[in-house]
Amino acid sequence: MAEPTDKQTAPRTAQQTERPTGHGTAPHPAAPSPDAPVRPDRPGGRARRSGLHATVLMAVLAVVFGFVFWVADQVYAPLMLALGPFGGFADAVLGGAWIVVAPLALFILRRPGAGVLAEVLAAGAELVVFGSPFGPMVLVSGLVQGVGAELAFTLTRYRRWGWGTFALSGVTAAVVTYAYQSFAFGYLGQDLYLLRFAVLVVSCVLLSGLAARVLGLALLRTGVLDNYAVGRLA
Amino acid sequence: MTAHGTVGTAEPEEPATAGVDAGHDDAGLDVTGLTVAYPRAARPALDDVSARVPPGEALLVVGLSGSGKSTLLGALAGVLGHTLDAQVHGTALVAGVDVTAGGPLDAARVAALVQQDPIAQTCLDTVRAEVELVLENHAVPAARIPAAAAEALADAHAAGLADRRTAELSGGELQRVALAAALAGRPRVLLADEPTAMLDPRAAREVGALVGHVAAGGTTTVVVEHRLDTLAPLPARTLVLSDGRVLACGPTPDVLAEHGARLAAGGCWVPTRTLLATAGAPGPLGTPATDDWLRDLADRRGTQPETPDPYRPGARRRRPDGGFALHARGLRVRRTRRAGGPWSRARRVDVVHGVDLSLPRGRVLGVVGANGSGKSTLLRGLAGLEPTGGSVRAGRTALAVQHPEQGFLCRTVADELAYGPRRAGLADTDVEAAVAAALRRFGLDGLADRSPYRLSGGQQRRLSLAAAVGGDPDVVLADEPTFGLDRAGTLDTAAILRAEADDGAGVVVVSHDLELLGRVADHVLVLHDGRPLGTGPAEDVLADGELLDAAGLERGPLLERWAGWPRPRPSLRRLLTGLDAAVAAAARSGLPDRTGAPA
Amino acid sequence: MSARPAGTTATAPGPRGSALARWNPTVKLGTLLLAGAAVMLVTDPVTPTVLWVAAVLAALTLGRVPAGTVARAQLALAAFSVSVFSANLLLRHDGDVLAVVGPVEVTSGALAVATSFAARTLYLGTVSVLLLTTTDPVRLMVSLHQHARLPAPTTYAVLAAHRMVELLPAEWHAIRCAQAVRDPRRTPGSPLPRSPRALGAATFGLLVAAVRRAERATVALESRGLGAGPRTVAHPVPLRAGDVVAGAGALVLVGAVVLAGWWGGWLAGPAALTPG
Incomplete structure (x- = not known):
């Protein structure tokens, strides 16, 4: 911006430039590659991390998604009702979106267990904060979904973070979740049992696995993840 | 060059203290050769900073934007290099604890931190729990916690807030709770x-007085501030940072006398006394000589255009002349409230009632009122974002919201600027031209490919304004456009809003900052509890102490003095802009170059 | 969602002063989890219906949840329940054909399973509302820390996120307004856009703001010494024998309802889902 008052004084940026917490402290020439292996940010190993940072983030992701899903429910519930018996199908179509927290937490934190914990916390938020129609069993659902989504990363020993692994995460999430839902929601024995499964797999791959990576990369660009594992990859 | 500042009375150098711990007697601060570099940064944010603060003394840290003052505090709190990534070299002993090695948990045993953002640093949903958390973490026996919490709240003048929920509190109240914690x-x-x-000016003054009181009361204190006009009393010692290095360190009056102009020009809100001295006033505010000097300043500066539009010299006007940009009669604005969580009944309530306003093109209307008076809701109503009653007639309307990040939609700064023109159906070449012009006009050159979220607060504010005025709207609505900005950013914003009005837009500015309105507004509307309490020409309203008081607003010392003068008073806008120009001139003439810190 | 300091709840009116609110929250959560799990493999209509009625009565009496709140919650749950009911009614074929609606046959087996799942939805949802209205989040987390060995940093991370929940609706609205007004083609006075794209953009804005807040909350919690070492608890949540007895009693009741179905012959398990 042109300087109306003091052209001769030094170039100036507004006061928040220097805040250590987020706003651009320096030129960021390029977003870091999120596929590179993790390196410790202090070679001397002096950094002491309490783990609180990651836990707060997971809890916050949980409530934000809990809130957004609650809002989406309000917006789309009439639609679901109008679809009648196929409302359940709409559920399968959008089913993957409910599992996006687990792969997103793994994308950001890159640590075993983050997916399961984030998904359970999200379920807890749904239960305690928003009053889920699934009752306390939503915690079990969360656990099942989290384990399903994280399975792909466990199978690749938490070393591969490319599109393939996230797509696979959608598949594992769909398989594990559907096995549980077959009993819990009584899908077992319904018509179109396999078709519903196929729809869920596609939904989970697109709306859970791949969407998490898209969302993660977009968040990475904004700089808010600079102090988490994914932001530290140089 | 090793910049080294020693604060306080000369003390014999203590022998090297190996393995110091909280039990050690030294409750002061000892920073040696502290260098902090953020990952991917071109240069360190702090470069070889050394300073000592003896026990019980208070230190004020000031500096131009980007000088590293918040970084210094982050390092002292043990956060940098631990919770947040940074390479930290050198040592910082806080009450004998090496916080650069020990991190925030070691630092927490001896030090407490109050952050800038009142909402983000409040962690729990009741005030009591917020304060008790600290006591629990310090393993205070449960039986003693209630009394200790009450005592801390009382110390922070927050005793009356003990039973409140944090979601109900204003920013100023939350900062008092943070101080209590x-x-x-x-x-x-x-x-x-x-x-x-x-914080808004009144809350800022209250919290500033509180922090000033604690700092004067014998607790070793380090305060980073750019609003020196609110901190009272100022700590006895001041450290000036420039580009991560110590520029000066010494008794506050001496440092302000020497560097006041530079700080004012560089963005600090310096005390009025310093501002006047910098501008060349013959004495402090209130003396007859200074009164005469101020009147003369207003007259003299008023004879020439003191702030020529820096953005479009000779540019042609983009909007038609004459007529009304905005016309509202009996305007009501409703909000939906859901008081008791997701299962409770939703209620629609009128938040703003009975507002009449007529805004001609080329004019700026200021809207003032205390927190919760409905200012932001009024703007949303005028922009057609909330359900309204009564009548509103407005041309094309743009709104720059209070928190710019909330309005971002795109991956890059250039895309943000292109979004409006593209949606309006402009041809690609026209869109490109509009983006290039906006980047230049708003000082965002070189940032076109940056994520808007990675901009500094001031840059985000400019981007938000640029996007709002990009389509040459008939009405520009600006919600607290200077919120959180430093002095220079505030003046820039004022100039932009005035330039839009001069170009034929009707401008509505919501602000707590009465001086800002003195600079830009032609008319002022005072809101109180969602109803208009008074309206009139800006200078009449700003001179009406009773009206402002009834609305919970207060003037700063300069406005107060101006309002106390007998009529005819000199034009307030000329007085303020004249003073700005005098400060800028002083900064140009008598200051060392920013990079050439005295060795 | 209101949270008073733990310890003052006992005297409060309404659900927060009820017997269910005084019940140790960890025991309550565990009990309700088991009570919910008990019906997961049940597919007959009677058992979940009985439990649903019991849960509603418990909410009204033991939980002192206002009837209006219970009713509104049932209405919201009913929408979901109807969807589950119709899906199972029309997508299953087992037993006698009761009616033919266009191309679809409604069978007796399908009706039983559909009714069962609909009642289960109402039952679990009511349990959820019961938990929501009678549980103070701070007390729950303190109790989980004390009685379920959840580490303090985790409990306070959750509480910090919970505090953020109250800010989310206002922030969400502000973001949607701020983004909507950017569109030059928007008609003033029209409702805020609800397209998936608009909601997605608002979600992203909300996420960015929330992650920034998370970082500042982390700094605040750490600089206040959370996780630094041994800590005390200002308002410990008591765990009395009575809490456990109440839990056991509730589970015995649920067990009795299931057993009654077994003796009475109406209980059905997952086998009913895959006839033949």
Whole structure:
């Protein structure tokens, strides 16, 4: 911006430039590659991390998604009702979106267990904060979904973070979740049992696995993840 | 060059203290050769900083934007290099604890931190729990916690807030709670990072007085501030940072006398006394000589255009002349409230009632009122974002919201600027031209490919304004456009809004900052509890102390003095802009170059 | 969602002063989890219906949840329940054909399973509302820390996120307004856009703001010494024998309802889902 008052004084940026917490402290020439292996940010190993940072983030992701899903429910519930018996199908179509927290937490934190914990916390938020129609069993659902989504990363020993692994995460999430839902929601024995499964797999791959990576990369660009594992990859 | 500042009375150098711990007697601060570099940064944010603060003394840290003052505080709190990534070299002993090695948990044993953002640093949903958390973490026996919490709240003048929910509190109240939580742990060192930056003027003054009182009361204190006009009393010692290095360190009056002009020109809100001295006033505010000097300043500067539009010299006007940009009669604005959580009944309530306003093109209307008076809701109603009653007639309307990040939609700054023109159906070449012009006009050159979220607060504010005025709207609505900005950013914003009006837009500015309105507004509307309490020409309203008081507003010392003068008073706008120009001139003439810090 | 300091709840009116609110929250959560799990493999209509009625009565009496709140919650749950009911009714074929609606046959087996799942939805949802209205989040987390050995940093991370929940609706609205007004083609006075794209953009804005807040909350919690070492608890949540007895009693009741179905012959398990 042109300087109306003091052209001769030094170039100036507004006061928040220097805040250590987020706003651009320096030129960021390029977003870091999120596929590179993790390196410790202090070679001397002096950094002491309490783990609180990651836990707060997971809890916050949980409530934000809990809130957004609650809002989406309000917006789309009439639609679901109008679809009648196929409302359940709409559920399968959008089913993957409910599992996006687990792969997103793994994308950001890159640590075993983050997916399961984030998904359970999200379920807890749904239960305690928003009053889920699934009752306390939503915690079990969360656990099942989290384990399903994280399975792909466990199978690749938490070393591969490319599109393939996230797509696979959608598949594992769909398989594990559907096995549980077959009993819990009584899908077992319904018509179109396999078709519903196929729809869920596609939904989970697109709306859970791949969407998490898209969302993660977009968040990475904004700089808010600079102090988490994914932001530290140089 | 090793910049080294020693604060306080000369003390014999203590022998090297190996393995110092909280039990050690030294409750002061000892920073040696502290260098902090953020990952991917071109240069270190702090470069070889050394400073000492003896026990019980208070230190004010000031500096131009980007000088590293918040970084210094982050390092002292043990956060940098631990919770947040940074390469930290050198040592910082806080009450004998090496916080650069020990991190925030070691630092927390001896020091407490008050951050800038009142909402983000409040962690729990009741005030009591917020304060008790600190006591629990310090393993205070449960039986003693209630009394200790009450005591801490009382120390922070927040005793009346003990039973409140944090979601109900204003920013100023939350900062008092944050201070109570900080004091609850009986810290040997209090660290405060711009505690008043995000508050309205009245709350800023109250919190500033509170922090000033604690700092004067024998707790070793380090306060980072750019709003020196709110901190009272100022700490006895001041450290000036420039580009991560120590520029000066010494008794506050001496440092302000020497560097006041530079700080004012560089963005600090310096005390009025310093501002006047910098501008060349013959004495402090209130003396007859200074009154005469101020009147003369207004007359003299008024004869020439003191702030020529810096953005479009000779540019042709983009909007038609004459007529009304905005016309509202009996305007009501409703909000939906859901008081008791997701299962409770939703209620629609009128938040704003009975507002009449007529805004001609080329004019700026200021809207003032205390927190919760319905100012932001009124703007949303005018923009057609909330359900309204009564009548509103407006041309094409743009709104720059209070928190710019909330309105971002795109991956890059250039895309943000292109979004409006593209949606309006402009051809690609026209869109490109519009983006290039906006980047230049708003000083965002070189940032076109940056994520808007990675901009500094001031840059985000400019981007938001640029996007709002990009389509040459008939009405520009600006919600607290200077919120959280430093002095220079505030003046820039004022100039932009005035330029839009001069170009034929009707401008509505919502602000707490009465001086800002003195600079830009032609008319002022005072809101109180969603109803208009008064309206009139800006200078009449700003001179009406009773009206402002009834609305919970207060003037700064300069406005107060101006309002106390007998009529005819000189034009307030000329007085303020004249003073700005005098400060800028002083900064140009008598200051060392920014990079050439005296060795 | 209101949270008073733990310890003052006992005297409060309404659900927060009820017997269910005084019940140790960890025991309550565990009990309700088991009570919910008990019906997961049940597919007959009677058992979940009985439990649903019991849960509603418990909410009204033991939980002192206002009837209006219970009713509104049932209405919201009913929408979901109807969807589950119709899906199972029309997508299953087992037993006698009761009616033919266009191309679809409604069978007796399908009706039983559909009714069962609909009642289960109402039952679990009511349990959820019961938990929501009678549980103070701070007390729950303190109790989980004390009685379920959840580490303090985790409990306070959750509480910090919970505090953020109250800010989310206002922030969400502000973001949607701020983004909507950017569109030059928007008609003033029209409702805020609800397209998936608009909601997605608002979600992203909300996420960015929330992650920034998370970082500042982390700094605040750490600089206040959370996780630094041994800590005390200002308002410990008591765990009395009575809490456990109440839990056991509730589970015995649920067990009795299931057993009654077994003796009475109406209980059905997952086998009913895959006839033949």
